[in-house]
Amino acid sequence: MKKSILLLAAISLFAADTIFQKLFSPKEPTLYQKECGSCHFAYQPQLLPKRSWQKMMANLEDHFGTDATLDPSDHKTIAAYLYANAADVRPKGEMSEMALSMPKDKTLLRITELPKFKKEHRKIPERYIEQKAVKSLSNCAACHRDAKRGLYEEENILIPGYGRWED
Amino acid sequence: MKTLTLTLITTLALASPIDLYLEELAAQAKAKDPNFSGFSAKRGEQIFTSYHIGKRGKRIACISCHTKDLTKPGENIFTGKKIEPLSPKANPKRLQDIKNVKKWLRRNFKDVYKREGTPQEKGDVLLYIINQGG
Numbered sequence: 195m196k197k198s199i200l201l202l203a204a205i206s207l208f209a210a211d212t213i214f215q216k217l218f219s220p221k222e223p224t225l226y227q228k229e230c231g232s233c234h235f236a237y238q239p240q241l242l243p244k245r246s247w248q249k250m251m252a253n254l255e256d257h258f259g260t261d262a263t264l265d266p267s268d269h270k271t272i273a274a275y276l277y278a279n280a281a282d283v284r285p286k287g288e289m290s291e292m293a294l295s296m297p298k299d300k301t302l303l304r305i306t307e308l309p310k311f312k313k314e315h316r317k318i319p320e321r322y323i324e325q326k327a328v329k330s331l332s333n334c335a336a337c338h339r340d341a342k343r344g345l346y347e348e349e350n351i352l353i354p355g356y357g358r359w360e361d
Numbered sequence: 362m363k364t365l366t367l368t369l370i371t372t373l374a375l376a377s378p379i380d381l382y383l384e385e386l387a388a389q390a391k392a393k394d395p396n397f398s399g400f401s402a403k404r405g406e407q408i409f410t411s412y413h414i415g416k417r418g419k420r421i422a423c424i425s426c427h428t429k430d431l432t433k434p435g436e437n438i439f440t441g442k443k444i445e446p447l448s449p450k451a452n453p454k455r456l457q458d459i460k461n462v463k464k465w466l467r468r469n470f471k472d473v474y475k476r477e478g479t480p481q482e483k484g485d486v487l488l489y490i491i492n493q494g495g
Contacts, residue, residue, distance in 0.1 A: 234440040259417040260439065261471040265464065329441040 226272050229264060235335050237305060238344050239279035240289035245301045247276040258303075288346060306331045317361065318353075327354035379456040382463075383487060389480035397481060405489025408482055415473045423473060423486075432494040448494035456491070 227236040239247065251273045254262045264272065277283065281293030295310035296302055305311055315331060322328065328336040335341040337359075340350040351359040376384075383400070390397045410429065415421035426444060427435040432451035435444040446452040456462055466486070470478040478486065 233437050233442055235442075256416075258439075261416065261468040263468065265460070326441075333441060 224275070225268060226275050229268060229272060230262075233260070233262070235333060235341065237334070238289055239276045240281050240284060240287065240293060240344070241305050242280060242293050242303075243282040243296060244277050244280035246293075246296070246303055247273070247280055249301050250303055251276065287344075289344060304332075318359075322353050322356050325355060377457075378459045379462070379487065379491070382459050383484055386480045386484040386487075390484060393480065400481070400484035400488045402485070402489040402492045404482075405485035405487070408478075408486050409489055413473055416471060416475055421473050423469065431490060446494075447490055449491060450494035456487070462487075 226239075230236050242250075250257070251269070254264065254269075263269075281290035284290065285294065292305075292308055292310045292314075295308050297309075302308065306315075311331075323331055334346075337351055337353045338346050339352050340346075348359060348361065353359055387397070387400065390400075409423045409427075412420045412422045412425075421438075425438050427447050431448035432446050434446055436442065437444060445454075447455055449455040466478055466483050470476065470482070
């Protein structure tokens with residue numbers, strides 16, 4: 195009787211641990227995060243409209259001056275992911291709002307050139323952007339501490355050498 | 362015959378992915394140049410550390426991002442993103458995923474040399490990287 199109880203307890207603990215691990219472990223980085231996040235922050239697809247992602251994916255040989263080409267299978271997977279989650283395909287939340295501020299007759303590639311982006315960042319003193327810990331406005335995660343989770347609210351901003359930001 | 366088969370199987374079993382890729386590159390290099398007599402880490406060092414006018418029209422070298430010490434982390438000079446050490450002795454994950462190795466060799470040769478590396482150049486560079494650190 196005792197042995198069976200012990201065995202049952204062991205199995206239950208093991209099962210519970212496995213379930214716990216699956217629910218709460220950090221997710222495996224997606225292919226997009228792994229490939230595109232290897233050189234810079236993995237900008238969420240909602241930050242640009244579909245046409246921008248299409249233009250970008252068609253020109254990876256000259257991706258802002260660098261060769262960022264992918265193997266055909268990875269290219270297909272990443273493109274599909276970006277297009278399916280682009281701002282105008284899945285308009286939801288602050289990120290898409292920012293992307294959709296793009297003039298309809300333009301296809302901008304830089305998130306930093308979006309009208310709403312410029313507006314939100316216009317008051318930041320240059321020195322906080324140019325400092326080594328940040329380098330440029332393209333480096334979202336340097337100040338937006340929850341950027342990886344797609345959260346860009348003011349409460350989550352901590353500028354290196356400055357502190358919290360209140361507008 | 363038995364000995365040969367056994368040797369072959371053993372070699373395949375023990376060879377790491379990077380060894381197999383280097384053999385592949387050696388075969389390609391030999392096909393291009395019958396006088397090819399093996400890769401050289403010295404040539405690889407030259408390729409890796411020399412500066413050239415790169416894709417962006419600016420002076421650049423592999424060491425611009427990877428630094429001269431491959432056992433230390435580097436930094437993407439354009440984005441500031443940290444790059445893990447390239448030396449397999451310091452970072453055992455390196456040179457294990459050949460798909461990854463091929464991708465970065467293609468991209469980074471184009472960034473610095475504005476063209477793909479030849480099989481010999483790729484082999485030279487890989488041998489140089491393998492020998493770093495420790």
